[in-house]
Amino acid sequence: MNKISIMLAASASLLLTSCGQGDILFADQAVVNLSPVEGNPSAGYMDLHGGRIDVELVGVTSDDVLRMEMHETTEENGVTSMAPLKSIPVPAGKTVKLEPGGKHLMIWGVGQYSRQRGSLKMILIYSNNDRIEIDAVIKNAGEAAPAAE
Numbered sequence: 527m528n529k530i531s532i533m534l535a536a537s538a539s540l541l542l543t544s545c546g547q548g549d550i551l552f553a554d555q556a557v558v559n560l561s562p563v564e565g566n567p568s569a570g571y572m573d574l575h576g577g578r579i580d581v582e583l584v585g586v587t588s589d590d591v592l593r594m595e596m597h598e599t600t601e602e603n604g605v606t607s608m609a610p611l612k613s614i615p616v617p618a619g620k621t622v623k624l625e626p627g628g629k630h631l632m633i634w635g636v637g638q639y640s641r642q643r644g645s646l647k648m649i650l651i652y653s654n655n656d657r658i659e660i661d662a663v664i665k666n667a668g669e670a671a672p673a674a675e
Contacts, residue, residue: 549577549578550575550577551575551576551577551578551581551616551652551656551658552575552577552658553572553573553574553575553650553658553660554572554573554575554660555571555572555573556570556571556572556648556660556661556662556663557570557571557572557662557663557664557665558570558631558633558636558646558662558663558664558665559571559665559667560636560641560664560665560666560667561667562666562667567632567633567634568632568633568634568636569626569630569631569632569633570586570594570624570630570631570632570633570646570648570662571623571624571625571626571630571631572623572624572660572662573621573622573623573624574614574616574621574622574623574624574650575616575620575621576616576617576618576619576620576621576622577618577619578618578619579618579654580615580616580617580618581615581616581652581653581654581656582613582614582615582616582652582653583596583613583614583616583650583651583652583653584612584613584651584652584653585650585651586631586648586649586650586651587648587649587651588633588640588646588647588648588649589647590636590637590639590640590646590647591633591634591635591636591637591640591646592634592635593633593634593635594631594632594633594634594648595610595631595632596610596611596612596613596614596629596630596631596632597609597610597611597629597630597631597632598611598628598629598630599626599627599628599630611629613653614629616652633646636664640664641664643664644663644664645661645662645663645664646661646662646664647659647660647661648660648661648662
């Protein structure tokens with residue numbers, strides 16, 4: 527091997543070992559709680575893990591729903607309200623939880639195909655143009671989420 531090949535191999539090795547999970551933008555723990563009332567929206571939750579740079583989640587889509595929106599539940603003076611969000615900041619290296627009582631997805635019309643499969647394919651769209659496909663576990667109202675593998 528010549529000196530250039532050795533240097534390139536060493537550089538590649540160093541770069542790969544310096545990449546940790548905190549360097550990668552990803553989402554996990556995704557679940558869709560189906561509404562117990564037909565026609566009412568279901569709710570989606572997940573953990574968003576920031577990568578190397580600050581980004582914003584600017585949209586979520588799925589081919590097997592009628593409509594999906596990002597929302598946030600807030601409480602002010604004892605009054606709880608919910609409002610749509612245009613984006614959700616995901617700081618570098620941090621985790622943002624979409625959870626009951628906070629930021630979450632409102633999902634109308636989850637398709638029969640996804641219901642039968644037990645999961646909903648979603649595409650998360652970020653401000654840096656990253657698109658991440660995830661599968662959210664679908665559970666019926668009152669049903670415990672399956673244990674993570």
